[in-house]
Amino acid sequence: MLIKQCFVTFLIIVSYISSIFFCISVNANENTRADAIIELFKTNKPASPQQADSLLQELKTAIATDDFLRQKEYIRAKCWNQKAETNEQILGAISYANKQLDIFSPYIPSKITIDLTLCKTSYQRLLGQVDTTLQDLTNVINQAYTIEAPLLIAHGHSQRGTLHSYQGNYSASLEDLLTAQNHYESLKLTYWANINLGELATSYRRFGDAKTALKYQLQLEEIYKTEGKIFEANDINIQIASSLEQLKKLDEANARYRVSQQFLVNKQPVISADMSINIANNLISLGQYNRALILLQQAENTITPEFNAPYSFLQLYLANVQFKLNNYPASLHALQNAEEAFIIDKNQRGLSKVHLLRSNIYAADKSWQDAYLALRNHLHVHLAQDKSVLTKLNAELQTRFDTDRIKHENTLLVQHAKDKEMQLSMLQRNKTMQIIIITLVGIILILVSIFAYKQMHHKHQFKKLAFTDELTKIANRRETYFQAEKFLTFSKRNQTPFSLIFFDADYFKLVNDELGHYIGDQVLICLADIASNVIRSGDIVGRVGGEEFIILLPDTDIDTALSIANRLLTTIEQYEWSIISNDLTQTVSAGVVSYQEEKNLSELLLKADKALYEAKAAGRNHVKTC
Template sequence: MIILLSPLVLADEPKNLNTTFEELESGVTLSSDDLKTKLKYLKANITLTDLDNYLRLQRVLCWSTDAYDSAQRAKGLEFAQKQLNAEIIKQSPETFADLKLCRAWFYQVAGNVDLALNEYNQVIAQAYQLESPRLIADARGLRGAIYSFQGNYALALEDLYSAQQLYDDLNLAFWSRYNLAEIATSYRRFGDPHTAYKYYAKLEAKFIETGDLESATDMVTEMAIALEELGENEAALKKHLQSYRYWQQEKDELAQSFVAINLAGILIKLGRLDEVQKYLDEAQKHVLPTDEAFYSFMMLFRAQFQLLQGQPIAAIPLIEEAKSAFLRVKNTRGLTQLYMLESQVFAALFQWEHAYHSLEHFNQLHNELDIKLQTHRTAEMQTRFNTKQVETENLLLLETQQIKEHELQILQQNRYLQFTVIFLAIIVIIVISLFAYKQAQKSKLFSTLALTDHLTKLANRRHAYTVGEQAFSENHDVMALILFDADHFKKINDNFGHNIGDKTLISLANIASDLMRKSDLVGRVGGEEFLVILPHTNLEQATEIAERLVDSIAMTDLSDIAQELTMTISAGVAAREQDRNFSELLQRADKGLYLAKSSGRNCVKSG
């Protein structure tokens, strides 16, 4: 389940876990930002307690890695290896197999073809044991693509046809198209570019219809190669330029460089040598030896260009570099072209013996390819003849999977019944415990009343001092107090009555509580006097809080309590310094309050 990336789909906020998973696994082309958003959402909402989704997430994270970026690929390999060593992954055979397939894909892109093939073989065997149609399709599709690249057409078609049938049966439209493109490429490689071109054209139209312009451009490139093999070089050049301009517009320098290599090859065939150097130099900047599939042909075309420029000696090291890359990925088709070129280079240098040996290599590989092509044609006929058998086997596989899903549904229903019994038992326990709970609540209420000021519902004097002494004794190096009271509160009682005075105190308490943090405590310690305990707070911070409190109260509209009613407060602030106990710290805060009163009230002073 390879997840492709391109800047085609704008980021959407993920709606739920399953929808997000399905979108990531569907093969829909995503922008980098959209992919990051969806992965971040999944990681934030899935933990080990949700085991099924956790395992699914590990698979998605692996396949979401950009295998064509060497740095990202290295991270992806490290992630896959770490997960494969984890016990929780080993306990899920399907997750283990899929992560192994992901690791094999990284090996393949890195050019470790033998290692990738070995793991593909292992995963396919495990997938059949697990009777997992999707895993079988993914693994056989990837292995078939390698066989096709290497020229093993019979094996390639056997894998690719099986994968195609499964993708179609599973209604996986994107992966069906992706796999069909590999089948078309196999046709082109074994000598039927005309059929391949028809497939590519249909796929291009389908990708454009679904808004997948990146995949559509890939099909344009494949059509260009098919046209090239049909000898229609001018038409091929137009297609290559179409792909080149798309990647240039998308600012994807690596993809642009890959197409530049194809452009160099077709321009050599057209004899337009004055344009070849530009594209080869552009490709040289971005295509590394690790990009062996393209690097090998880039070096081959550079060597061919040197020969045509009358520099056969300069072509020799380039041929050797291309040969090493072709051998690493076991590309017989590329080696065939290379040995023919090598023979021409040695002939230009009058090194007839070397030229003869190169020609021998060419003939040997050419004969091997002819045998493979004949085997392929036989295999293709056999595969087409056995299509019904393959379809029947795949349908049986799907039916088996459906039976397993049905068994899981029954198991889930049994779990629901168990949950129902447990739920009823819990209700009985709750009913039995209800009376004890009510008694406990009453006790808690009495305890709360003993610690709470009846008017303001703040901590009362005794509780506030107890909390203060406890905070002091816990050796908090940073601690502060705010002691404040209402200015001229007696006048409010005298002018508006005690009922209005009480409402004013309640409003004052609410304002103070709203301004404080959860860790702070506000208490009423006198008639109109209040204490705020601020743990982990220095003098500067406490002063800022007190000033904000003074300003807030002065600006509060109290007309809903009484018309023309206004109120201000004075506040003293003290932060722990050399105080030996809470009482000394409180005395300094009281001193600050006295200074605030003496300074005209409605202000803050430190003691």
């Protein structure tokens, strides 16, 4: 029984040691710079689109084609950093995501497919594909929970919460955004936590609590400025301006909008035009209608219907300013454009404003029946929003004042404390027994570890002997041909050059006959040492016959191989052979070949043998190629 237990323990130790060697093998494939860029894309965002392009190009160059794990990270990073300033670019980004999803479709659900889908939904939102985006987000969030990927869970909730906030569904928005915030903070991802906090503040502003929103936004602005993140600081400056606008601090809001507009005028003209729209709305509130109209008309040159979200508010504000200028037909036309855009986005807030403004226009034009219908539509939408708000408030109250849950948690804490006391008591009583057991187990593990180490050492020695030439201590025939097959297969698959040098000692039979086999053995050992010193790291030299050697040169073209062969012949010819035996001289002849279209290794070796024969026929101490 004891022997059986020791054997089981031995297997555990061997498995552990094997895992260590495996980890060492994996770590041998380290790529520090590529991993650093990948980590940057995961935990942060490049400071500018130009830096993103530069990092993506560097990452692509740094990753080997067969490094599949890092290639997936490159694909993910490239998807998230596509240009998306025009409708055509957005469609191109979605097309790229779909193409990659088709490639990885057999692995659904997986981290790469979930991440690519989240990437795709971020572009779908820009095209106003609300229903499709929400459905895709719900699906990938469920998939992320299935494979237990907390970062992807957080990204999914954050995206969905942002979309709900834009639609005016504040209850669902706050639930998603708060869930995302908890995940980001538990993962210690400060950058994404700050981005999500900005969206949370925006939801509070849209809900009507601009004061709370402004508090969070000012904190984020200070963080971004301190860290030198100018793009993020500009984004939060726009959000601060929106909160100030809601608090009726219109001059301060316009000042901030102008700062962001100036920052973005050359970098992102669409967002810059969006700032003009916000400034114009404030000018309307200040009674400066003509200045507002000019800004809105200028923005129309950039904000076309393909940019659905800013276009909807552009048309709404145009309708409002035309109404203020008593131009009712133009106002109703713009209002119709705004309504169509808000319907596409399912933006209930915007629709409510459209109906109210339409009612005011009809009333001013004394179209009382139309004014009544528009006002009724406004009240219908407004009541639906109020219902959503009440749902949200109930959810908050339940979360904050759920006394039953708190009581249950307190009961669990008390029970946990009692369990801990019982455990401590048991540990105290069994302390001596534990020490004895640990000591015995430690002794057994030490003995088994020593045995396992010896077995591993012997196995390594046997393996080395099986692949090593006993005399010269270089690769034997079997190992040389095995490595040659590997190099040839790699060369075929990746279309890289592969060359080999086939050489043997000239007049070696005379050395054995005249000076004896001992001297002959010393010559062979010396030839192996010289060849080992001549070759580069990654090349392999092996003895495949009595006086025959092969040098394997992966990723080497014929010209480089000929240069190495000539250097080998020169080094051997100039060697002080008298050290081994007086008046002894030794040269070699070599045949050099490079892989072209040979079907197998035998054909390549046959060409090398033919080239060697030609070198012998040329008078020996020559290099020939076939």
